Amino acid sequence: MDPLVITALLLVPSLIFLIINSLKSSKTSKTYENLPPSPPGLPIIGNLHQLLGALSHRALTNLAKKCGPVMYLKLGSVPVVIISSREAAKEVLKIQDPAFCGRPESITSKIMWYNYIDIAFSPYNDYWKQMRKICMMEMLSAKNVRSFASIREDELSRLMNGLRDASGRAVDLTERVFWFTSSVTSRAAFGKVSRDRDTLIAILKRAVELAGGFLIADFFPSFKLLHYLSWNRYQLIRMRNKLDKILDSIVEDHKLKQSGEYGSEDIVDVLLRMAQNKELEFPINKENIKAIIYDMFSAGVETSSTVIDWTMAELMRNPRVMAKVQAEMREAFKDKGTIQESDVQSLKYLKCVIKESFRLHIPVALVPRACREEGHVVEGYNIPLNSKVLVNAWAIGRDPKIWDEPETFRPERFENSPIDYLGNHFELLPFGAGRRICPGVVFGMANVDYPLAKLLFHFDWKLPEGKGVDMTEKDGLTIARKNGLLLVPTPYKP
Numbered sequence: 001m002d003p004l005v006i007t008a009l010l011l012v013p014s015l016i017f018l019i020i021n022s023l024k025s026s027k028t029s030k031t032y033e034n035l036p037p038s039p040p041g042l043p044i045i046g047n048l049h050q051l052l053g054a055l056s057h058r059a060l061t062n063l064a065k066k067c068g069p070v071m072y073l074k075l076g077s078v079p080v081v082i083i084s085s086r087e088a089a090k091e092v093l094k095i096q097d098p099a100f101c102g103r104p105e106s107i108t109s110k111i112m113w114y115n116y117i118d119i120a121f122s123p124y125n126d127y128w129k130q131m132r133k134i135c136m137m138e139m140l141s142a143k144n145v146r147s148f149a150s151i152r153e154d155e156l157s158r159l160m161n162g163l164r165d166a167s168g169r170a171v172d173l174t175e176r177v178f179w180f181t182s183s184v185t186s187r188a189a190f191g192k193v194s195r196d197r198d199t200l201i202a203i204l205k206r207a208v209e210l211a212g213g214f215l216i217a218d219f220f221p222s223f224k225l226l227h228y229l230s231w232n233r234y235q236l237i238r239m240r241n242k243l244d245k246i247l248d249s250i251v252e253d254h255k256l257k258q259s260g261e262y263g264s265e266d267i268v269d270v271l272l273r274m275a276q277n278k279e280l281e282f283p284i285n286k287e288n289i290k291a292i293i294y295d296m297f298s299a300g301v302e303t304s305s306t307v308i309d310w311t312m313a314e315l316m317r318n319p320r321v322m323a324k325v326q327a328e329m330r331e332a333f334k335d336k337g338t339i340q341e342s343d344v345q346s347l348k349y350l351k352c353v354i355k356e357s358f359r360l361h362i363p364v365a366l367v368p369r370a371c372r373e374e375g376h377v378v379e380g381y382n383i384p385l386n387s388k389v390l391v392n393a394w395a396i397g398r399d400p401k402i403w404d405e406p407e408t409f410r411p412e413r414f415e416n417s418p419i420d421y422l423g424n425h426f427e428l429l430p431f432g433a434g435r436r437i438c439p440g441v442v443f444g445m446a447n448v449d450y451p452l453a454k455l456l457f458h459f460d461w462k463l464p465e466g467k468g469v470d471m472t473e474k475d476g477l478t479i480a481r482k483n484g485l486l487l488v489p490t491p492y493k494p
């Protein structure tokens with residue numbers, strides 16, 4: 001018999017058994033009967049059967065309006081707590097950060113991110129500290145990011161030339177910007193653009209989509225049979241095998257030629273040297289190196305390109321803001337006739353535009369954490385040990401208690417405001433906060449603000465005849481726009 005049919009025959013009864021079981025346990029709250037009671041009790045807002053498919057940041061935001069800023073979902077045998085207010089986020093990400101700086105486990109991250117030996121999905125431990133420190137020192141520090149300026153310039157001029165060639169015709173800006181961020185990240189991390197870039201990108205997009213979702217096997221971590229029968233697991237293993245081959249060849253190429261672009265060491269060279277010299281407290285091997293370089297690629301590419309994409313989409317919908325942000329830079333640099341990376345710091349309104357874009361279209365809508373310690377209370381609720389804690393930064397960015405007219409794109413709200421996005425202000429959390437705050441802030445922002453300034457300085461933008469801006473979101477760990485942004489560029493002559 002076809003293996004697919006056998007899998008389906010085995011899977012269907014197991015699923016029925018699990019769903020019945022989950023409904024039963026929701027009545028008795030068996031999993032939590034030994035927990036100290038929550039004063040006045042975490043609101044239990046639903047069961048697995050009601051919630052599957054309704055777990056997007058939007059659906060959770062609507063539920064929070066009814067249930068409050070700390071919600072508890074009963075999903076199979078996994079406790080999930082959703083945090084939806086600035087105050088509760090501050091508790092989780094700052095005040096009680098040591099208790100909440102774990103990462104939840106999932107089939108997707110286990111398979112695709114090398115059994116949690118990367119940084120982003122690693123549990124909070126000394127190995128994580130060691131690897132995060134290496135990446136900060138060797139790739140993500142402000143000094144490193146400055147040293148990649150020539151890569152950014154090179155890739156940006158490629159992007160600009162391509163747009164000039166397409167002048168007057170509709171281009172898929174989403175795709176072109178993605179191409180730009182993936183090239184810069186590849187060249188900075190691997191020393192060159194991988195010859196398998198298209199496959200790498202396809203794997204990355206699917207993995208990020210699955211990592212942001214909820215697979216049924218994730219709700220029953222101890223039910224191994226379900227894991228073995230999971231169709232997604234086979235899909236993931238196939239993708240991981242392909243990924244492994246690509247990363248293998250990147251590492252092998254570096255072994256042959258121990259120098260990155262322009263002769264300097266890149267992160268792969270550094271990690272290889274460390275693996276050979278055995279100079280680390282936690283020795284690393286090829287598997288660790290592959291996990292780390294995949295982390296840099298997967299965490300850096302889609303997040304940055306998404307910010308540019310959403311910002312351009314909002315500017316197209318808001319001609320007043322578009323005119324104002326272009327006027328700011330075109331007036332300031334009219335004599336120069338161009339704009340350079342060092343000029344971007346002076347563009348105050350552009351900064352407000354980017355913050356407003358982060359507020360409405362935060363790339364990581366649900367910041368994933370895990371509770372590592374027992375007995376922690378947030379806003380009066382006990383948070384179960386090992387629960388998956390999701391900070392709904394998307395809901396906080398649109399909270400009417402914090403933001404006046406929250407659905408309106410109005411960058412002026414950030415003029416004369418102290419709010420930044422570096423993890424100090426819990427109403428705006430694009431990079432998270434606390435111990436696990438994104439280590440790629442400087443690298444990521446260098447791939448956002450300067451390219452955006454160039455796109456806006458050197459081109460005027462129009463929508464293709466009869467088209468609007470489609471703001472539909474795609475599901476996933478990173479919330480990208482679902483469809484490519486089609487725009488017509490016209491070069492601007494100062």
Ligand code: HEM
Nearest residue numbers: 119120299300303304364430431432433436437438440444
């Ligand atoms: C605009 C671009 C970016 C955004 C919006 C972003 C956002 C985030 C967020 C929200 C987190 C989770 C933080 C938390 O748990 O508190 C994170 C973690 C992470 N990011 Fe970024 N990121 C961006 C760019 C980058 C880049 C360019 C890199 C590296 C090349 C990177 C590497 C990482 C890593 C390794 C982690 C895991 C950190 C840990 O768990 O310790 N990110 N990012």
